[in-house]
Amino acid sequence: MSIFNKIKIKKTSSDKSSSLPFISSLAELTDFKKKRAILVGNSVFVSMRNVKMDGFANFKTRSATSLINGLFIKEPGKVFFSVNSELVRGAPKNIHFAIAADAYLDWGFKTKGSAILLGGVSSETETNLQVFFFEDGILVNLEERSIQGYLSPHYSETAATLIDKLLENSPGATVAYAAPLARFNDSLKDIEYVDDRIFRYLKYIDINVNEKVQSTNIKVPVGIALLGVLIYTLALGKGWSIYQNSISDYDESIKDPIVKLAGGVGGSLIDKIEQQRFFMLQSRNQIVLAEKTSSLVNAISKIREVRITDMSVQIPASPDTPIVQEKPDIKMVISVPKSEKSALDQGKEILEVISANTGLNLRMARQGWKDVEKRRVYILEGFFHG
């Protein structure tokens, strides 16, 4: 650790001297031999509002939450870092600067839930505190407080009171204080001390001689590129997982034992079952057949003297098959006692009677009668209607 020599800046912490170069004023840069410096205290101004402070020049702006988190949150807000203009103008050319608060933000973005971080710098006589309020990795508020310097006996006490007050407003929050603040005494030993390690990844930049700090261009391209990569992987990842889900849905669906039982999925099976259903439901002509036969026989048996020799009933033609008009549905052979009338006349009589009794339209078949001993046999035919 010899690179970071003895600190010429007396303002930083007491016992365990921080070996990092914290600067809070231009004066401290006069004999400054190092290549890098971390700006703290009055040399910087941090705010969540874009206010132009007199004597301060804009150093950097960043989001109030981490890059990743920022993708999911609408308008997380911004943090504006400004540095003392004098310092900017008077700084040696080859020194690169960073702001301690930058690292404080990194700590806060990583911390879950509610968190309060006290940062800043203590001198012998006064301590400039910056209080950072975080919620779920987003900076929500920023306040400045001033308490005694580290040499004062009331240093820790005042800090304790302040912390109690803060906790009143945000109960259950994680409270911590960071380098380069001077350590509190044992009464506050429960409060976590965030040490120099948070400064490890600070980015140091070259402050321009002019007020306009030209710096971040190098960071921006990388940022944009990373964003592109991120979106690509997110989109791909999202698309991929949706696809995977659809495949597993399919697997689930097809695994159903019903599918196996049915021997696979196919339209023809459903059709077949439908047709089976129709077949079973269709009005059964043969029932009509049987019923009509019965009713015919009964009707005719009531007619005195008519005897049925043969009664043939055919199933009425179904609507699809072509109706053969000549073939009658009903064909009957009856016999009656021969009367004095001619066969034809008697036949007509019989037809009328039978028609009246059965409601059927009958006619005599061709050569539809003959005499057999004492009886006359007629062959009649007819159709069902509907």
Place this chain on the structure above:
Amino acid sequence: MGKIGSENFIRLILAIIFASLLIVGGMKSFKVLEKKTNAQVAVTESINRWKQSYKALQGVIVEWDKTYVKSASVRDIRAIISLIDIRSMGLSADMDNLVLTSASQVKSATNIDIGLSKICLGINSENFIIKASTYPELLKGIENLAHRKDIYLGNVSIQGELASPQAKIGDFCVFLRNE
């Protein structure tokens, strides 16, 4: 403003282009996967619809199996005779001389096989002749036959003026299911 390097500017532009390509590429891949997913989902959905229809028709399948006997379980004429069970309908027939006259597959109105066989029978290669003790019983028996879903009657011919009432059934068939 010396340090606003054209270098940095170029780097910025390149980064933006790179990122845009990735974003576009990402979107394209997403779209491809999306298409595949949609196709997959469509298939899965049609499978699910099929399953719905199939389940709804389960009742039909049960009814079908109840109505018709499996042809494999009807091994010979004897089995057919007991299946018909002519006596239960108040009729009698010369079952010892029962013969098969034809067999065919039943087709639906849409001309597809519905998995049903029609086995037609006669007595001594003539029509199927049934008898009963009285005409009313004969007629009743014919009605009973007609009501059997697994039996088909094509036409009926009542023979009158016989000592013993009888009827001829032309086209007397039995339906058996194939599976």
